[in-house]
Amino acid sequence: MNETGSGARETSFLKKKFSEHYSRSLPVPPALAQRELGFGWEKKIDYRHKAFASPGEFRSFMVSEAPLFVSYSTAYYEFPGARPMEKKGYLGSDVVFDIDIQHTEEPHAHNSLICPACIERAKEDALRLAEDFLCSDFGFSQKEVSVNYSGSKGFHLHVLSDAVRQLPASARAQLADYVAAQGLDAARLVTGAGDKTREKGAAREAIRGPGSKSRGWGKKIFDYCAGFVSGASLESFKEAGLTRKEAERIVSEKEFVLKKMREGNWDAVAGLDKLWKKAVADAVAAEKVVVDRSVTIDQARLIRLPDSIHGDTGLVAKKCDLKRFNPLTDAVAFPEGLARVRAEEDLFVPILGKAIEVRANVPTDVPLAAAVLLLCKKKAVLVQEY
């Protein structure tokens, strides 16, 4: 046993704490009796094919066994405990989107224990997914979309609507691809804007693009590109490859250019054609949401049970209102109490609005939430519980 790996003492401490938490607050998935559950103590899923007929049965299991990881099927089954899978009697499944940003590319002081910047970025994506795609485009009501923090780096969005339960994998793939802009051929939406070499003197194909009445990805690309033209300065047009003369003309005729764009003419003034290739690519990159497509497509999948504790962090996979949610305070399972831990390296835990520091090999009293996180991560040993 490694000095700072969680050993038997740490595991039993975590189990005790998890059990206490579940005796106070028990997550019950909607339609529990039709869900398959999976549990993990060592791995995320040590065993699965578990079913519970009632919330009471589920509660006593959770309190007595205190699994470190709990996941449930996005599918509904007639016999969720049956195995193999074919015997379960598939009845349909929710559509789930999983945003799990491993490490945002934007420069920041990344904290490999738990990174507020990366979570914040995932939260922004989750919000865009909920608002721009699931509600605006797909038309699901806020009531039909249940959002929860994953308990670690990302967010899960569950569409709990009868309208989607029977969708086959091919339809789910189309939804995932739409969100992630996978297979989007921008040349179909903005035509004639390619960078093909033209013969001298040959008439150039007029550039047509989406307009103010466009929908779907056309609208997203229009809004982004019109926004770019509207906000760009002389310098930014020049940086985009236009000559000074072209840039000056666009700046002085901006309203005209935008009016024409709203009508679908992206070619009103000379030089505009040089903008679109990059601007359209930027639009797609900015508007798409990277999701784990297999989570959306697979129908036999188990996913973290909302409001259960994530055994890698001790944070709750809490259902949340993204606009006012800070996982590192709002998803803390153990907001009170202290524990003494010792780590082998200097560590820094940003939790509960504090910056908790643990110096290498110095037994330190830290808030219980920080202690649980360090023990879950196997980055510290328990010296003393209070």
Place this chain on the structure above:
Amino acid sequence: MDALVAAKYPFTSFAKKYLQAAGVEKIDSNALEEAKSRVIAAVREGGRGAGGARGTSEATRAGLVSYALARIMLAYIGKSGVSRKFALREARAAAERLEAEDEELFISVARDFFPSAAAAAGEYSVSLPDFLKYGSGLIHAGVEAGKVFMDRGDLTGVLREAITAKVMDLPKVRASEVPALVREAAEELEEELPKESFTGFAGKHLALSCVKKILSGMEEGRRYYGSMALAIACIRDGLAREEAKKVMEQYAGNCRRATHPFTAREALATLDWVYKHPAIRFSCRTMRENGLIGEYCESCPYRFKKRGG
């Protein structure tokens, strides 16, 4: 709904009702001949052909009967390659007829497939779940507030996919329940069909090394796309659904060893979808985009084709 409309769109629920109400009179040899020639024409055209008015009695009441008989014969013969060509031809012909229809009839045929279909201000819409039942290409579609907006041409295109799926979905017939006269005609039909329609593609796609690799099982995250590629290979190779089912079950078995299982049910659902969308093409590019293959294979006949067929 009059007889003519029912005959022009024999796959609709109102045609079915019409036929039930009118009752099927004695099956005569003319109707059977008509049905046979309908299938043979489809096979000769290879599921493509020029389309347009057929110049036969397809759009008459007799045509409605011949459509129904043709499908029973196809179900009896059980050759998916032939059914596929038949469905493609029927759908193409219907799509061409639809172009000429007035708004009211056009939308009533559309609603038969997409109950949410609506027309307003010169454009059409269907609900997102309705669209997803048959339509493809959501990513380029006019999606807004849970609806997919289209012009008439695009809606006709989606309808064509839906019609193909419906025509392909043959009735389940037991050989013993097929009237002797129809059975004999079906057997004659099978004789008359050009042989290459059964064997022309056999094994071509399934023998590709990339497809064999997929069959040996894909890892998590690629399993659905793998099942899609495999199902397309099956339909392009002209495998009957039952034969294809065995291929898919084998694939699901090979994929099973992962955290999240991939079940035969999932693989078969993909197969069903593909067999209802027989126009779908085998595409190396899509396989590559979905991470199923790394590089295009040197010796592959489909190499460099964007959408090889």
